[in-house]
Amino acid sequence: MGxxxxxxxxxxxxxxxxxxxxxxxxxxTETGLSVRRIDNFTLLSLLATxxxxxxxxxxxxxxxxxxxxxxxxxxxxxLFQSVIINMHNNEPIRPFDFIATVGNAANxxxxxxxxxxxxxxxxxxTQFPFTKSCLLAELDLHEEHATQAIIxxxxxxxxxxxxxxxxxxxxxxxxxxxxxxxxVVSSTLIDELIVNQVLITTPCVVxxxx
Numbered sequence: 001m002g003x004x005x006x007x008x009x010x011x012x013x014x015x016x017x018x019x020x021x022x023x024x025x026x027x028x029t030e031t032g033l034s035v036r037r038i039d040n041f042t043l044l045s046l047l048a049t050x051x052x053x054x055x056x057x058x059x060x061x062x063x064x065x066x067x068x069x070x071x072x073x074x075x076x077x078x079l080f081q082s083v084i085i086n087m088h089n090n091e092p093i094r095p096f097d098f099i100a101t102v103g104n105a106a107n108x109x110x111x112x113x114x115x116x117x118x119x120x121x122x123x124x125x126t127q128f129p130f131t132k133s134c135l136l137a138e139l140d141l142h143e144e145h146a147t148q149a150i151i152x153x154x155x156x157x158x159x160x161x162x163x164x165x166x167x168x169x170x171x172x173x174x175x176x177x178x179x180x181x182x183x184v185v186s187s188t189l190i191d192e193l194i195v196n197q198v199l200i201t202t203p204c205v206v207x208x209x210x
Contacts, residue, residue, distance in 0.1 A: 118140070121136055
């Protein structure tokens, strides 16, 4: 497989003890986005991707047709629990909540908010989530279904929720590269850095390997 260049990276992280109302307020204050009735899983990805898009000069770099690949071990647990509780209490289920449980609400909101019109894929993965997303992105970039891509990775811990957002593009070997701060790394190393919440320096070149 070829190489991909990570041209931007941003994160969002919150303690699980932060109430839903407070989290919505924090995200709305920073982003100015409408966050009414959006679950925490989606809020976290909106904030991470917003920070990615608002990094210095990154908007000027993201000039192509974007695709979106997001990955987590599971969809929003909070949303599933709320639907189950409503059913148990014989209360009506809100139509949007039901739709979100059978589709990917987070990808819908991300694509709509950030004008992502290319391929849009959510996958579930317990191992190598970044690597698996990169492999999907690489195929679409190679086939020119998109020119650049956003990868979103959630990691939900017992005490914190984390979300990483990456901007990537194709990278030929001849482009490797005086401007890349971290040289060439494997995608599995990025997976390891995500798990351990280690700072990821960009730009860097990633080789997709499992």
